[in-house]
Amino acid sequence: MSTDAAAGPGGRRTLRAPAWKRRRRPLLPQQWRRPMAIVGIVVIVFWLVIAVLAPLVAPYDPLAQEFARLAPPSAAHWFGTDVLGRDVLSRTLYGSRISLPLSLILVLASMVIGSVVGAIAGYFGRVVDEVIMRIADLVFAFPTIILAMIVAASLGPSLLNAVIALLVVSWPSYARVMRSLVLSARGQEYVVAGRLLGAGTVRSLGRDILPNVAAPVLVLATLDFGNAILLLSGLSFLGLGAVPPTPEWGAMVSDGVQQFSSWWLAAFPGLAIFTVVVAFNFVGDALRDALDPRTAEAVSEVSV
Amino acid sequence: MTSLPSSSDVELAATGTSRAGRRRHPLLRYVGIRLGISVLLLIGVTIVTFVLSNLVPADPVQAALGERAAGDPKIVAAFRAQQGLDKPVVVQYFIYLAHLLQGNLGTSTQTHNPVARDLAVAFPATAELALFVLVFSIVIGLGLGLIAALRHNRLSDQVIRVFSLVGISIPTFWLALAFFYLFFYVLGWAPGTGRLDPATTPPPTVTGMYTVDALLAGQWDTFADALAHLVLPGAVLTLYTVGLLIRFSRSGVLDVLSQDYVKAARAKGLPARAVVFRYILRGALLPILTIVGLAFGSLLSGTVLTEQVFGWGGLGQYAYKSATTLDLPAVMGVGVVVGIVYIAINFAIDVVYGFIDPRVRVQ
Numbered sequence: 107m108s109t110d111a112a113a114g115p116g117g118r119r120t121l122r123a124p125a126w127k128r129r130r131r132p133l134l135p136q137q138w139r140r141p142m143a144i145v146g147i148v149v150i151v152f153w154l155v156i157a158v159l160a161p162l163v164a165p166y167d168p169l170a171q172e173f174a175r176l177a178p179p180s181a182a183h184w185f186g187t188d189v190l191g192r193d194v195l196s197r198t199l200y201g202s203r204i205s206l207p208l209s210l211i212l213v214l215a216s217m218v219i220g221s222v223v224g225a226i227a228g229y230f231g232r233v234v235d236e237v238i239m240r241i242a243d244l245v246f247a248f249p250t251i252i253l254a255m256i257v258a259a260s261l262g263p264s265l266l267n268a269v270i271a272l273l274v275v276s277w278p279s280y281a282r283v284m285r286s287l288v289l290s291a292r293g294q295e296y297v298v299a300g301r302l303l304g305a306g307t308v309r310s311l312g313r314d315i316l317p318n319v320a321a322p323v324l325v326l327a328t329l330d331f332g333n334a335i336l337l338l339s340g341l342s343f344l345g346l347g348a349v350p351p352t353p354e355w356g357a358m359v360s361d362g363v364q365q366f367s368s369w370w371l372a373a374f375p376g377l378a379i380f381t382v383v384v385a386f387n388f389v390g391d392a393l394r395d396a397l398d399p400r401t402a403e404a405v406s407e408v409s410v
Numbered sequence: 411m412t413s414l415p416s417s418s419d420v421e422l423a424a425t426g427t428s429r430a431g432r433r434r435h436p437l438l439r440y441v442g443i444r445l446g447i448s449v450l451l452l453i454g455v456t457i458v459t460f461v462l463s464n465l466v467p468a469d470p471v472q473a474a475l476g477e478r479a480a481g482d483p484k485i486v487a488a489f490r491a492q493q494g495l496d497k498p499v500v501v502q503y504f505i506y507l508a509h510l511l512q513g514n515l516g517t518s519t520q521t522h523n524p525v526a527r528d529l530a531v532a533f534p535a536t537a538e539l540a541l542f543v544l545v546f547s548i549v550i551g552l553g554l555g556l557i558a559a560l561r562h563n564r565l566s567d568q569v570i571r572v573f574s575l576v577g578i579s580i581p582t583f584w585l586a587l588a589f590f591y592l593f594f595y596v597l598g599w600a601p602g603t604g605r606l607d608p609a610t611t612p613p614p615t616v617t618g619m620y621t622v623d624a625l626l627a628g629q630w631d632t633f634a635d636a637l638a639h640l641v642l643p644g645a646v647l648t649l650y651t652v653g654l655l656i657r658f659s660r661s662g663v664l665d666v667l668s669q670d671y672v673k674a675a676r677a678k679g680l681p682a683r684a685v686v687f688r689y690i691l692r693g694a695l696l697p698i699l700t701i702v703g704l705a706f707g708s709l710l711s712g713t714v715l716t717e718q719v720f721g722w723g724g725l726g727q728y729a730y731k732s733a734t735t736l737d738l739p740a741v742m743g744v745g746v747v748v749g750i751v752y753i754a755i756n757f758a759i760d761v762v763y764g765f766i767d768p769r770v771r772v773q
Binding site (some may be wrong): 240247250253256259309336339340346367369376387388 | 591733
């Protein structure tokens, strides 16, 4: 999928690799064969395995309060225990079952909503475009977490509400990218030809335009995934997401603020957040490099 | 779009200016348009904060009056009339807007102070932190980004890229906690939470930023204390912002590097230093400006979490406290102030854009 994008006219890659070389598809696409991307993929796979196998891998029940309180890391409890006598290792491992799927839902939902809205804006133009993009501008006029915080607080603290609040603030970047991509695709000959052949709006957008704009949006989603995890755990850290006793990483770090001298409470869940986020950013970065410069620019304008 | 104006562009702009001298200066027109957009956005911000605070499922009457008084329909009716809650929503909005224009942001239901007065204390605290971070981040971030781009795909580029990705991937609240634990609790190098030592009296208020006020009053001890308190939260936020700035400046400079005028400058044998400073950096100035605006926004987000750990008492902490206690006037106040700052900065950047790049004005 991304090799097509990389072969765009004027792309650097086209100059470097002659046509016969590009056609001989290697085992791993070129953009994956970088140390950073490989490290990223390995870490992501590691966490996915942990998330699936958490009940088998975790030594204890993440909610069981049956151990000595605030015990430092030891052979029995590698990551120590928390203020209620729960095993921090088990809670950290189980935390992946909360952060990963919820961030995935958040990213997918904002991608779908943002893309549809952006495609509508770009395709129809005029008033529709103006209205949609001004709303997007408004959301951009607030710092992400402040707006999300206000929305989450008014909805009441829960993980689902935190996801909704973040959805409110995160769809506009997809809408912007999608709009600019659709705007430039709309005038292409093949789209016009499709319209002349009698394709309706849905068919034109879905069959002719979508395949040509999907790659950059997917890259944006990968880059956004790390951000989603950071924001979600940030809201939970503030007490506006996960409610106790949920083993959510951000909420666990916030437990560590209360018990300041027990460094292990916050250190390990924080490390978990960091490894996942950095892994997704490594992969997203490599993917972005694989895009052709023009679409990469559209992605860079809205993403970190 | 990101390139230095080529000579033909400059000529075009020059003739454009002289022609427009008879009508209206294109720069003025451009600034006017940007100003109009900013004002529209501002109105939008007030609508958003108003709507958001009206969507709150919790009843503000009960929150403000307490349960006993809220049980008495007479008191409730009087309160609703006093606050204008018995009027139609649209009317309520215009009342809100009229108050806003007079600088009246309402009274916080938690602190019982006028929100404007609370914000006047909180805002300089955050501004001080944000400016401190921005100065360091811009110098470090742009420098590293430039180095990375100039040494594209070499070892130093890879190292800087990894560093920048790590910087934006660390949860700020976690890093804040780690720094605090290490430098305050274990090593004892850094002072505790807050903006000043409890024993130190704040300097006379001029700007509200303690470091600046202390300098103005010539209180060197207070200045040193305020600065010492700035270092840790500043370092946490700087790491994140530097990561962000490296990414943007690197790609901005890479863009410029592939431009013909840079290649030409190199081809005609200009020394590397001259090419970097006179051609590349000037060409990359526009994207860099955009970045600074973006960085400021992410900085404001970052302060919410960092201020929480360091008990900074700035906008972020105020926003958090008022959001979690459903203190609606305070929430709306923060939303409006932050929105205004954000829009003002983007407006300023747009204007500078127009000054630097004549092509922007004619669009």
